Amino acid sequence: xxxxxxxxxxxxxxxxxxxxxxxxxxxxxxxxxxxxxxxxxxxxxxxxxxxxxxxxxxxxxxxxxxxxxxxxxxxxxxxxxxxxxxxxxxxxxxxxxxxxxxxxxxxxxxxxxxxxxxxxxxxxxxxxxxxxxxxxxxxxxxxxxxxxxxxxxxxxxxxxxxxxxxxxxxxxxxxxxxxxxxxxxxxxxxxxxxxxxxxxxxxxxxxxxxxxxxxxxxxxxxxxxxxx
Numbered sequence: 001x002x003x004x005x006x007x008x009x010x011x012x013x014x015x016x017x018x019x020x021x022x023x024x025x026x027x028x029x030x031x032x033x034x035x036x037x038x039x040x041x042x043x044x045x046x047x048x049x050x051x052x053x054x055x056x057x058x059x060x061x062x063x064x065x066x067x068x069x070x071x072x073x074x075x076x077x078x079x080x081x082x083x084x085x086x087x088x089x090x091x092x093x094x095x096x097x098x099x100x101x102x103x104x105x106x107x108x109x110x111x112x113x114x115x116x117x118x119x120x121x122x123x124x125x126x127x128x129x130x131x132x133x134x135x136x137x138x139x140x141x142x143x144x145x146x147x148x149x150x151x152x153x154x155x156x157x158x159x160x161x162x163x164x165x166x167x168x169x170x171x172x173x174x175x176x177x178x179x180x181x182x183x184x185x186x187x188x189x190x191x192x193x194x195x196x197x198x199x200x201x202x203x204x205x206x207x208x209x210x211x212x213x214x215x216x217x218x219x220x221x222x223x224x225x226x227x228x
Contacts, residue, residue: 073097076130077106077123084121084132087112096165096197101155104130107165107197109140116140120151120163136163145170145212145221146196162200164207169194172220177211187213 074094082089087110096107104123109116119137123130136151151163164178168190175189176196182205188196200207212221 077104077108080123080130080132081108081110081119081121084135085110085112085137095193095195098197098199100153100161100199100201103153103155105153105161105163105199107163107195109167109195110137116142118147118149118165118167120149120165122151122153122163140167142169146173146176146210146223148210148223150207160203162206164196164198164200166196166210167194168196170212170221172214173212174215175213175217177209177213177219179208179211181206181208 074097077094077097078089078092081092085092091112092108092110094106094108098105102125104125106121106123108119108121110119111117116139117137118140119135121132121136122134124133134151134153136149138147138149141147146168147166149165153161153163155161173190175187177185177187178198179185180200182202184205186198188198190196207225209225210223211219213219
């Protein structure tokens with residue numbers, strides 16, 4: 001009988017010891033999982049910070065849809081235009097920038113001798129800097145509902161583009177229709193900068209008419225290419 005009791009006690013002790021071992025192993029496992037999770041989180045955060053830091057150091061300033069211009073880029077363009085036009089940088093406003101292959105097409109406004117001018121220019125990248133290779137400027141006609149400025153550009157021996165820009169003077173104009181010689185049309189909504197900008201990428205196409213539309217989409221003014 002004493003042997004049975006002893007055997008029972010030993011069995012009970014073994015069971016208790018086994019349960020303690022299982023609980024201990026569970027704790028170790030949970031601590032390991034939490035530690036691994038914290039380690040992975042720290043690595044991911046570090047990589048994101050490193051990536052952000054490297055982007056800042058590399059001088060990579062992308063032009064995003066929701067943020068059309070990056071300050072550093074427009075500062076460089078403004079500096080080049082001020083040298084080209086021989087005026088102060090504070091007299092120049094960059095309205096739009098578009099990428100065509102390695103070139104940049106720009107619409108801008110500037111003031112000189114008390115008069116307001118609108119301009120288009122083409123910048124070509126040479127190594128790490130840009131050079132202005134073409135400009136088209138004209139005094140803003142403040143009496144016209146909107147102005148039209150057209151510049152032809154050349155990016156290769158076989159590729160020519162037309163750049164179209166204009167200033168909106170009439171506050172009733174909410175959008176414009178640009179009609180082309182190939183019987184196509186594009187509509188441009190007018191934003192807070194009260195201007196429009198468009199690049200024609202097909203050599204054979206030309207501008208036929210530009211129509212001004214009000215809030216009710218009614219056409220109340222039309223510009224024809226013959227007026228150029």
